[in-house]
Amino acid sequence: MTSIIYPTTNLKQVEQLNIVKGEGIYVYDDAGNKYLEGLAGLWCAALGYGNEELIDAITEQLKTLSYSHMFGGRTHKVVIELADKLIEMLPIENGKVFFANSGSEANDSHMKMLRYYFNVTGEPQKHKIIALERAYHGVTLAASALTGLEVMHKHFSLPMDALGILRTDSPHYYRGRQDNESEREFVSRILNKLEELIVKEGPETIAAFIAEPVGGASGVVIPPDSYFPEVETLLTKYDIMMWSDEVICGFGRTGNDFGCQTMGFKPQLISLAKQLSSAYLPISASVIPDYMYEAMVEPSAEAGVFGHGYTYTGHPAACAAALKTLEIYQRDKLFDHAREVGVHMQQRLAEFADHPLVGEVRGRGLIAAVELVANKKTGESFESGAVGAYAKQAAQDNGLLIRAVAGNSIAFCPPLIITKEQIDEMIEKFDTALQQTLDHVTREGLLKS
Ligand SMILES: Cc1ncc(COP(=O)(O)O)c(C=O)c1O
Incomplete structure (x- = not known):
């Protein structure tokens, strides 16, 4: 009997495959069988396995500075370089980056920062988040509430109402269309429903709309081309922020640098993880616009600190892995x-x-x-x-x-x-x-x- 609680696993079917080695796009099990990694692990191992350059960059960083925290304004070279590099690459001007360890934490951090921002700018009621049916945004308490998959909710009694989660249709024409509805009619119908939801709840209570540009774990949902540009128009009309979960779509996955570019919209908030470090070490980022950051500065000084941060926020080795990954993406x-x-x-x-x-x-x-x-x-x-x-x-x-x-x-x-x-x-x-x-x-x- 194992002493491990396996993640996202039928606990009656554990220890299915024991992977011992990876090379390029292939991995090998303990019986010597070779497998092509058709899902890059969990949508993350962009540069494959055993990349010597990445291993060297991480090793070098571990030798120089194996750890340094960032509380109380402490900093180090690689985290500064990584933040600057990201801001240079991302389709958000003058963004600010908060680092964490996983996509779930990036989304959780965004939810907390949204609450913080609207509280300190005099809109404490603007806390609700609209998420898609069947969306996947991770598994911390807040992130799993954003996730719209039944199996991630069952038996967990998630505090949906307290977190202000609102749900809207998945933009999946093949699954969601009614009768002989055209794609145009489908988009128009689900966007009418979205507008009705916004009006019913009150736009002054809704902080953001979160979506993956292309839904990964929701079944690789490709929205019709007009969907996101029209959602963006609607959100602008009601002063609701557009939040792109780029945990899978970021860094070249969908044919452009970021998924929002493929799907034709410009988000105010971006979540990144996975391919950020090509899965060599865990790291994620929540990117917000600078006006949001500026609004949090004075209140944090009054409170004493901005009371959010992880032991491993900006871990030097993870930052070195991410920096080298981004360098390889661009160079090659x-x-x-x-x-x-x-x-x-x-x-x-x-x-x-x-x-x-x-x-x-x-x-x-x-x-x-x-x-x-x-x-x-x-x-x-x-x-x-x-x-x-x-x-x-x-x-x-x-x-x-x-x-x-x-x-x-x-x-x-x-x-x-x-x-x-x-x-x-x-x-x-x-x-x-x-x-x-x-x-x-x-x-x-x-x-x-
Ligand atoms: C779109 C998306 N967001 C968030 C997450 C959560 O990331 P993590 O598993 O690193 O917490 C995932 C994980 O698959 C994801 O696909």
Whole structure:
């Protein structure tokens, strides 16, 4: 019996795979089996495994200054360089960066800073946050309340009302459309509902609207092109901040530097993690506009401190990992590479569109999903996520690690360094797994027509 509580795991099915080594885009298990990392770990290992430059940068930093905290205004060189570098790269002018260790903490910190800001600027009622159905924003108490997945809520009694979480439709046309609704009509309907929600709750009570530009764990949801620009117009009208959770989409993942650029909007708040350090060490960032920061300065002095911070905020080794990661992204033009090979991946995955099990193939850049359905004609879903789980296991047995998310959507999000040939290898392995899954559902009589 293990002494570990496994994260995001069916606790009756632990210790499924023991990974012992990683090299480039491949990992190896304790039996010597080789796997292509089709999801870059958990959407994060952008530069793959065993990158010597990154290992050297981290080692060097550990030798020079293995740790320094940042409380009471203490600072160090790499954290300053990293913040400056991020501000130079991000589509927010004059932003300010707060560092933490995980995407959940970045989102949690944003929620606290929003509350702080509106409290000290005389709008203490402006605390509510609008989040999407099926969104994934992490698992701290506040972040899991922002998350809109049933399984992350069940049995946890999350304080939704106290945190002021409001929920609006996921912009997923394939799943959310009604009858013969066109994409245009779909966007118009869900945005009307969003406006009704804002008016009903009172815009003066709503601080921000959070969304991933492309929803990852929600099933790789690609919103219609007009969705985000129209949401932005609505939020401007009601003076609500736009908050982009770029924990997956940031750093070249969707074919542009940041996901908000791919989806055509300009956020005031940005959350970053994962590819920020290519997963070599844990680090995340919450980016806010400078006017928000300026408003917090005087009140923090009155209170004594800005009372938020982690032991490992701006950890030197994590900052060194992130700085080197960003340097490699820029030097090797990896975002351009990701855009280019991303086109190839989307083309290859589109070949599955006619497969009897496939309802929708969707993606942008180097992130995509193939949604498996019980009835191809109507798009009816399978009753549980068991078919997706079967496909995931079949892929694993064929040497490919991928994940089934939001039921039966098979997600692809390989390291940014993947080549076209390796994409072809990934597609071949998935093709075999999909055929085995079709044989399985046919045998079990799970297909409907
Ligand atoms: C969009 C998004 N936000 C936040 C998080 C939470 O990040 P972490 O697991 O580092 O807390 C994730 C994790 O998958 C994510 O995908």
